[in-house]
Amino acid sequence: MKEELARVYHVVMRSFVKTGRAPHYTDIAREMGIEPESARLLLRELTSLRLPNWLSPGTDLIASFAPFSNIPNQYRVTVDGEQRWFAQCGLEALALGHLFPRRTVEVASTCLDCGESIGVMFRDASLLALDPSTTVAHSNVPLADWYVDIGRS
């Protein structure tokens, strides 16, 4: 694994945590002190790894980077009362507490069946609340097939 790829990963993750949005590859280039085209190629390489991170099809724009989504969806994330983030999916919504150390993280979602609310609250590794307690995560796609089309999983 190239150390440069690890740096790109870190820049993207820090940007999401700080701003709620993915950086453009020119932002990554500036942050790393490299040429924009080098950053673009590194980003493409990074998102081709078998990790839950991908670009919007036909572009060089980050669509999703676990545990965050760069596209607004039904997984609204609030940190210390500020709603700025979206979770990648229902599974990654359960992993968000670690990204905001010592802060209260709330995920407000909506059940796709009935439209009623689902709420999750974390602080670091602790699950403070899950409402309702019967909440489940569901995938239509077996895990072994997720990377056939990760965006649909």
Next chain:
Amino acid sequence: MNLFRSEEHARRWAGFDPMSAEGILPAAQLHEKLFARFGRYSERLAPDYLLRVADLSAGVPEALAEVSASSTFWKPR
């Protein structure tokens, strides 16, 4: 991957694939057995995360098997 208020809600969802019944897992258990436990999820802000992600993921498939009662649906490729 979506959240539903209960297994019944997931099964009733218009987009539910009847072949995916084993794709339903309790959120509380997923958090306890996976997300609260493994560096794959807790160390994403570490500068060298990507270099260590394989090591940080050790034990994740076994934990997922535990939560899913060893369902083949949750077996990695």
